Amino acid sequence: MSDIGIWITALATLAIYSFLYRDNPFYKAAEYLLIGLTVGYSLVISVKTVLWPGLVLPLLGGDTAKIIPLVLGGLMFIRLVPKLGGWSRIPLAVYVGAGAGVSIPAMLKARVLQQMGATMSNVTTISGVIMLVGVITTILYFYFSREQKGLLQPVAKIGTYYMMIFFGATFGYTVMSRVSLLIGRMEFLLGDWLRLIAR
Numbered sequence: 001m002s003d004i005g006i007w008i009t010a011l012a013t014l015a016i017y018s019f020l021y022r023d024n025p026f027y028k029a030a031e032y033l034l035i036g037l038t039v040g041y042s043l044v045i046s047v048k049t050v051l052w053p054g055l056v057l058p059l060l061g062g063d064t065a066k067i068i069p070l071v072l073g074g075l076m077f078i079r080l081v082p083k084l085g086g087w088s089r090i091p092l093a094v095y096v097g098a099g100a101g102v103s104i105p106a107m108l109k110a111r112v113l114q115q116m117g118a119t120m121s122n123v124t125t126i127s128g129v130i131m132l133v134g135v136i137t138t139i140l141y142f143y144f145s146r147e148q149k150g151l152l153q154p155v156a157k158i159g160t161y162y163m164m165i166f167f168g169a170t171f172g173y174t175v176m177s178r179v180s181l182l183i184g185r186m187e188f189l190l191g192d193w194l195r196l197i198a199r
Contacts, residue, residue, distance in 0.1 A: 010193040013185055134162040 015030035058066045072091040079088035119135050122128025140152060141159030148156045191199035 006193055010189055013189060017185075133158070138162050 012030050012033070015026040016034075018024055019027040055066055055070060059070070072094060075087050075091045077088075078084045119132055123132055137155050137159035139159070141156040141163070143152070143156075146152065187197070187199065190196045
């Protein structure tokens, strides 16, 4: 990275971290810069990798079937005209319907059937039994059709302990990932930028 690149990156990093003190113009400028760059980059990538090869080139090549997504995409922008805004519901309905039709079977397979298979397949090992007990007790904790009394109460309590372990591990992992990001930024600022530490 060139010296000017290091300086820009360091100043942008400090501008973002200035929010730790309070909301200020340096943070706002860095925030707007990040959002602007992200939107611009995403727009260029979308045009280059999706619209141009997937829509424009096939239309120029005579693929008339691509007129349908072109019209539906154009109807999305009709929303900008208040009197004709109702027409924008047609592509939204197609998008939601097609998305639901594709994603529901895929999610059912990935999040229910495969999870159930993985839970049941290792019951011969200690870890498999622990996982199976955790799944069953956690599900019974969320079983609200019957009051949690009698045998259901201690079983649901075990499910609570499993959830607390899960939330604690997730929180710890999140904190550690954020700390590692902070360490990376500090190494950059103190090493590459200020050259106070060896990299």
